[in-house]
Structure formats: structure tokens, C-alpha cells
Amino acid sequence: MSPNELQLRQQRLLIRSTELRLQLHGQLHSLQRPAAMADQVKTSLLWLYQHPQWPAAVLALLLILKPRRALVWTGKLWWFWKSARLLRHWRENLLAYLAQR
Numbered sequence: 192m193s194p195n196e197l198q199l200r201q202q203r204l205l206i207r208s209t210e211l212r213l214q215l216h217g218q219l220h221s222l223q224r225p226a227a228m229a230d231q232v233k234t235s236l237l238w239l240y241q242h243p244q245w246p247a248a249v250l251a252l253l254l255i256l257k258p259r260r261a262l263v264w265t266g267k268l269w270w271f272w273k274s275a276r277l278l279r280h281w282r283e284n285l286l287a288y289l290a291q292r
Contacts, residue, residue, distance in 0.1 A: 192200075239246060250268075254261035 246268075250261065250265065253264065
């Protein structure tokens with residue numbers, strides 16, 4: 192290949208790279224809002240995990256003010272907690288299995 196052909200090929204590759212980068216940016220832009228929401232949920236759950244007294248206080252207040260509703264919500268929260276632990280266990284097993292492959 193001559194130097195001119197190499198330079199032309201390099202320019203075409205740079206243009207193609209720029210086009211692909213812009214295309215990827217456009218596609219990732221649509222995922223920005225769901226990713227931000229997932230980050231917010233993760234941050235909120237982390238805060239709740241680090242400050243368990245607040246959910247407990249809300250549950251105690253609810254138990255005092257509305258005992259029947261508190262029992263219903265306690266059951267729902269207990270189910271959610273057990274499900275989250277089960278999912279975490281499955282995830283850990285899956286990651287361990289994939290790491291072995």
C-alpha cells in the first residue's frame with residue numbers, strides 16, 4: 192500500500208470511529224434515566240440498611256396507630272426480606288458457577 196492509501200484508510204477509520212462513538216452515545220442516552228433511578232434505589236436501600244432504626248420506628252408507630260395495617264405490612268416486609276435474601280443467595284451461586292467456567 193502506498194502512503195497515500197494508508198493515510199486515506201486511516202482517515203476513513205477515524206471517521207467511522209467517530210460515527211460509531213456518536214451512535215453509541217445516542218443509544219446510551221436512552222438508558223441514562225433508568226440507570227439513574229436504579230442508582231437512587233440502590234442508594235436508598237443502602238441507607239436503610241445502615242439505619243435500621245428508622246424503618247423499625249415507622250413500623251412501631253404504625254403498630255401503635257393502626258395495629259391491623261401494621262400486621263399486614265409486617266407480613267409483606269417479612270416476605271420481601273426473605274425473597275431478597277433468597278435472590279442474593281441465588282445470585283451468589285450463579286456468580287460462583289460462572290466464575291468456575
